[in-house]
Each structure stands twice: as structure tokens, then as C-alpha cells.
Amino acid sequence: MVRFKNRWLLAEFIPIDSNSSKSTTSKPTPSGRPLDGKIIWSALRQSVLDNFGDVGWGAVAPSLTIKYFSSATSVAIIRVSREHHKIAWAALTMLLSINGVRYIPNLVHLSGTIRHAQLAAIEHNRVVIARYRALAKTPAGYQDSYDSFLEKSTLEIEGLQD
Amino acid sequence: MFFDLNLPIPSKLGPVSKKGKEKQAAPAFSPAEIDALETKIDLLVHLGYTVIAFTQTVYKKVDSKTHVNVLDAVLGQLKSRPGIVYLKRLNIILDEDSEKGFGLINANIPLCNGYDLISLVPTTHATLSLACLTHTLPSPLTAHIISLPLTLPRFPYHLKHTLIRTALKNGAVFEINYVGALGGENDPLLVDANAAENGPSAKRNWWASAREVVRVTKGKGVIVSSGVVSEADFRAPRDIGNLLTILGLPQNAAHDASTRIPKSLVIRAETRKTYRAVLSEPELIVPPNVLAQLETSLPMGVDPSTSVPMKRSREEGAKESTPSGTGAERSKKKKKKGNKE
Numbered sequence: 001m002v003r004f005k006n007r008w009l010l011a012e013f014i015p016i017d018s019n020s021s022k023s024t025t026s027k028p029t030p031s032g033r034p035l036d037g038k039i040i041w042s043a044l045r046q047s048v049l050d051n052f053g054d055v056g057w058g059a060v061a062p063s064l065t066i067k068y069f070s071s072a073t074s075v076a077i078i079r080v081s082r083e084h085h086k087i088a089w090a091a092l093t094m095l096l097s098i099n100g101v102r103y104i105p106n107l108v109h110l111s112g113t114i115r116h117a118q119l120a121a122i123e124h125n126r127v128v129i130a131r132y133r134a135l136a137k138t139p140a141g142y143q144d145s146y147d148s149f150l151e152k153s154t155l156e157i158e159g160l161q162d
Numbered sequence: 163m164f165f166d167l168n169l170p171i172p173s174k175l176g177p178v179s180k181k182g183k184e185k186q187a188a189p190a191f192s193p194a195e196i197d198a199l200e201t202k203i204d205l206l207v208h209l210g211y212t213v214i215a216f217t218q219t220v221y222k223k224v225d226s227k228t229h230v231n232v233l234d235a236v237l238g239q240l241k242s243r244p245g246i247v248y249l250k251r252l253n254i255i256l257d258e259d260s261e262k263g264f265g266l267i268n269a270n271i272p273l274c275n276g277y278d279l280i281s282l283v284p285t286t287h288a289t290l291s292l293a294c295l296t297h298t299l300p301s302p303l304t305a306h307i308i309s310l311p312l313t314l315p316r317f318p319y320h321l322k323h324t325l326i327r328t329a330l331k332n333g334a335v336f337e338i339n340y341v342g343a344l345g346g347e348n349d350p351l352l353v354d355a356n357a358a359e360n361g362p363s364a365k366r367n368w369w370a371s372a373r374e375v376v377r378v379t380k381g382k383g384v385i386v387s388s389g390v391v392s393e394a395d396f397r398a399p400r401d402i403g404n405l406l407t408i409l410g411l412p413q414n415a416a417h418d419a420s421t422r423i424p425k426s427l428v429i430r431a432e433t434r435k436t437y438r439a440v441l442s443e444p445e446l447i448v449p450p451n452v453l454a455q456l457e458t459s460l461p462m463g464v465d466p467s468t469s470v471p472m473k474r475s476r477e478e479g480a481k482e483s484t485p486s487g488t489g490a491e492r493s494k495k496k497k498k499k500g501n502k503e
Binding site: 092102 | 405
């Protein structure tokens with residue numbers, strides 16, 4: 001079978017505030033222009049060009065797409081071809097900053113199908129919300145705005161098509 | 163479980179005055195610095211690391227008169243996290259002056275026992291052979307980690323295969339700090355000592371030198387650690403594994419570099435507290451009344467050839483059960499040898 005195979009990367013971007021030393025894993029504070037799928041794509045493109053040159057970009061470009069990005073949790077689903085996904089992954093790791101703000105790119109999940117990437121994204125959202133709730137120490141069963149966020153984002157993620 | 167065995171603690175000691183050879187008081191860390199350290203640890207835990215080793219770097223030599231273990235002060239002030247292990251590591255930068263001796267001598271054993279891991283950063287060929295051949299032999303002063311300076315232009319020495327192989331056979335590991343791959347900031351003490359460089363060419367040198375290290379060691383004794391000073395340079399362990407795959411390391415070795423190999427290294431480093439890395443054999447402690455029964459029953463038709471060796475080992479076990487420590491292990495080892503002959 002000569003099917004074209006892809007890899008789906010679920011990446012989380014952790015912002016680092018260089019001024020304050022407060023822990024940024026508790027609550028992300030958007031600073032400057034909010035992130036967008038296109039901005040991430042151009043930042044990733046620049047990283048591939050810097051680290052792997054034109055050859056690397058030529059290998060990765062035809063299939064590189066940002067399928068989903070949530071600005072609330074800074075999570076992106078990126079599609080790359082299977083043969084050259086390591087180049088894109090390494091370029092993602094070596095990404096230092098986007099739009100002048102320093103970020104730590106953290107790959108949460110790598111899968112071969114979009115289905116598993118969706119499941120991992122939903123799971124990751126739930127883990128993040130659970131972490132916020134644990135920090136805020138809300139009693140269980142308390143209805144807060146996170147529930148509606150979870151529902152909305154789950155619908156968005158499920159709606160992704162290849 | 164993922165290991166990060168190099169989290170540099172900035173050295174706070176002021177310039178050592180040549181005349182005053184008294185010990186300096188343990189420097190106190192201000193709350194802001196402790197906060198910064200806590201955020202780094204939070205980040206590491208978020209990225210998935212469970213074992214973190216704090217590194218104190220010393221340049222040229224360890225002087226027992228002036229050396230202060232700053233890590234004890236730091237660890238005391240950090241809040242405890244369940245499930246996360248903190249280790250202490252001493253990092254010694256070697257250069258031409260250290261060829262004569264740099265403090266890893268028997269007199270400094272009590273100082274070295276305050277650290278869980280000892281590592282060396284050789285910058286010349288002579289210090290590299292010194293580190294690989296003599297300092298990896300099992301003893302209370304073994305340096306288990308050899309950290310190569312990867313960001314220097316033109317790797318200062320040719321990595322000779324026989325040296326590396328001896329070090330690996332003795333149980334040492336070679337460390338790759340991933341901060342150089344990102345062009346991040348290295349520990350300022352390393353930069354001052356000419357063991358690291360910050361700058362655009364540092365990244366290129368890192369990729370060249372790290373590839374060479376991977377090639378010579380064939381991926382066997384390689385660990386990867388952060389060496390990161392500024393928070394934004396931390397990366398998750400699987401991301402770093404991917405970078406190592408690009409260097410030529412096979413995928414399982416790249417994953418082992420942050421899990422299996424540092425794990426066995428930490429356990430091996432604990433053998434510094436034993437005699438020549440011999441972990442003691444379990445002792446059989448026989449209650450005295452059972453021993454008396456055996457002694458009385460022996461002349462009554464029990465075959466002496468088979469039972470005597472067993473009885474002798476049991477008697478040794480009973481004798482050695484009271485004195486404890488390395489002396490007993492040593493003497494028991496000798497006795498066992500005599501027994502088998």
C-alpha cells in the first residue's frame with residue numbers, strides 16, 4: 001500500500017515570564033498579542049529553516065499543518081509526514097520564543113492517527129483543568145466556568161477532520 | 163521516571179582570601195533565590211522529571227579547608243515534594259593546574275561523603291586520561307560522571323577509544339548537557355573557567371562535539387542532563403530523546419539516556435560508601451541454641467566432608483553478625499576465599 005502516512009503531534013506551549021519569577025504552570029497569563037495557529041506555523045517554519053536549512057524545510061513543508069490551536073490552554077495539534085516528523089519535532093523542541101515571548105514547547109503526545117491525537121487532547125484538557133481546580137481548592141461538585149470550557153473544547157476537538 | 167542530574171546552583175562564595183584559610187560560613191540563600199529555584203523545580207516536575215540532582219561546581223581543586231557544601235543549606239530551605247528525589251552533586255572543573263592533584267584524596271573523604279554524586283569536567287588531554295583511568299576505579303572517591311565540555315570551539319582533545327572504553331568498563335558514564343543544543347546560557351562558573359561558551363558558535367560546537375561523543379561511546383554509557391541556568395531552556399525528556407536520535411543514537415538508547423542509565427548510575431554511586439564497590443553478602447545469623455545443637459550433633463555420624471564447609475560458613479556468619487561495617491566485609495571476603503581453596 002502506498003498510503004501517505006502522517007504523525008500527529010500534540011504540543012503544549014508553556015510561557016515563561018522573564019520579569020517575574022512566579023510559577024507559570026499554575027495559570028498562563030497571556031502577554032502581548034495572543035497566539036494563533038498561523039503565528040505558530042511561521043515560528044515553526046523559522047525554526048526549521050534556522051536549524052535544518054532549506055533541505056529540512058523542503059522535507060517538512062508539504063505536509064506541515066497546524067490543525068488545531070487553543071489559546072486558553074496553549075495546546076496545538078500539528079500534522080507532519082511520518083518520514084520527516086523527527087525534523088519537525090526537533091525544530092519544535094529548539095523553538096525558543098514566539099513573537100518575542102519565551103516559551104517551552106512540550107510534546108504531550110505523538111500518534112499516527114488523528115483520532116488518538118483528539119483523545120489525547122481531550123485528556124490533556126481534563127488534566128489541566130483538574131490541576132487548576134486543585135490549586136484553587138474548589139470543593140468537588142462545584143459548578144464553575146471550567147465545565148463549559150471543557151464541553152466547548154471537546155466539541156471543537158472532535159470536529160477536526162483529516 | 164526521568165532523571166535530571168545537573169541543575170546548577172550558583173556558587174555564592176566570594177573570592178577566597180589567600181591568607182585566611184578558615185572555612186567560610188555557609189552562605190544563606192535569599193528568599194528570592196529560593197523562589198526562583200522553586201519555580202525551576204515546579205517546571206521540571208511539570209515536564210515529568212522525578213529525580214533532580216543539584217550541582218555545586220568547583221574550579222580546579224577541592225580544598226578541604228575552604229570548601230563549603232552549599233547544597234545542604236539549599237536543600238534545607240526547599241519545600242518537600244512527595245515522589246520527587248533530590249540528590250547532591252559535586253562538579254570539579256579540571257585544567258592543566260589540576261594535573262598534580264585536585265583534592266580527590268583520602269583526606270577529603272568526609273567532604274566527598276556529603277555528596278551523592280561526584281563528576282569531573284576535564285579540559286585537557288592529560289586530565290581526561292586521569293579522569294578516565296584512575297578516577298573511575300571503585301573507591302570512596304570515584305567520580306562516576308565525566309561531563310565533557312561540548313560548547314568549546316574545536317573539542318580540546320581527541321577522544322581516544324581505549325580511554326573511553328576503560329572508563330565505561332569501570333562504571334563511569336559520560337554526560338551530555340542539552341543546554342548547549344538550544345544555544346542557552348551555560349553555568350557562568352563554567353564559562354569563566356573556559357569550559358563552556360555562550361554565543362552563536364556554541365550551538366554549532368555542541369552539535370559537532372555531542373555527535374562525536376555518541377560515536378565514540380556507541381551510546382552505551384551516555385546520560386543526558388539539563389545544565390540549564392535560565393528557566394526557559396528546560397525541555398521535556400522525550401523531546402531531548404528525539405534530539406539525541408538526530409545525533410545518531412538509536413531510539414532505545416536515547417530513551418535510556420534519561421531513564422535506565424542514570425538510574426543504575428545513582429545506585430552505583432551509593433557503592434562509594436562500601437569497600438571497593440562490593441555490596442555485602444547477606445549474613446546468616448544463627449541463634450545460639452541452634453548453633454549449640456549443631457556442634458553437639460556433628461561427631462554423631464554426620465558426614466564431615468559435606469557438613470563442615472556449611473558449618474564453617476554459618477560460624478563465620480554468627481561471628482560476623484556482631485561487628486558491622488566495612489572491616490567485617492573485608493575479612494569475610496578473605497575468609498570465604500580461604501574456604502573455597
